[in-house]
Amino acid sequence: MCIYIFSCLEKLDSITKKHSINVANLVKKFSSFLEISSNDMYIGALLHDIGKLYIPQNIILKKSKLTKEEIDMIKLHPEYGMKFIENTSYKDNEIICNCIRYHHLKYNGENSYPESSLIYNDIPLESRIISICDSFDAMTQNRGYNKVISAKEAVKRINLEKGKQFDPVLVDEFVKFLS
Numbered sequence: 001m002c003i004y005i006f007s008c009l010e011k012l013d014s015i016t017k018k019h020s021i022n023v024a025n026l027v028k029k030f031s032s033f034l035e036i037s038s039n040d041m042y043i044g045a046l047l048h049d050i051g052k053l054y055i056p057q058n059i060i061l062k063k064s065k066l067t068k069e070e071i072d073m074i075k076l077h078p079e080y081g082m083k084f085i086e087n088t089s090y091k092d093n094e095i096i097c098n099c100i101r102y103h104h105l106k107y108n109g110e111n112s113y114p115e116s117s118l119i120y121n122d123i124p125l126e127s128r129i130i131s132i133c134d135s136f137d138a139m140t141q142n143r144g145y146n147k148v149i150s151a152k153e154a155v156k157r158i159n160l161e162k163g164k165q166f167d168p169v170l171v172d173e174f175v176k177f178l179s
């Protein structure tokens with residue numbers, strides 16, 4: 001990991017930093033399983049939540065139920081992430097930008113944020129990959145405010161969202177990758 005990216009991650013709270021590293025490592029392994037591994041995708045995964053730097057810590061780390069206003073603020077982090085990247089040498093790197101901007105797009109477009117007309121396979125592949133890895137880590141790792149579930153249970157939930165939240169082909173590959 002280059003020093004610059006490490007210094008960016010250091011600015012994040014420890015939970016988001018750990019999650020970002022976990023997701024990047026999972027993306028690296030899963031994409032190499034898919035034989036499409038790329039260093040840009042790894043960097044994009046490391047930086048996918050960097051926009052959370054601009055959201056108050058008390059909201060990011062809140063353990064009780066978030067208010068509608070707080071949820072709306074958190075939903076801005078992909079756009080804040082793009083603002084962050086605009087000031088870096090990665091601003092023209094399409095793969096890295098897609099990981100940041102589109103990692104919360106849903107495959108069928110329902111409840112995607114930020115708002116986007118992209119659905120199904122028009123969503124960049126790297127964004128569809130990161131979406132699955134992000135959710136898997138969010139469900140299986142302790143982030144201070146979530147109920148941790150087993151990898152088996154997480155896969156079950158990901159499977160339920162096949163074709164809805166997640167790319168169905170990638171879900172099948174993810175199940176094979178984990179087994």
Ligand SMILES: [Fe+2]
Pocket residue numbers: 048049077103104
């Ligand atoms: Fe995110």
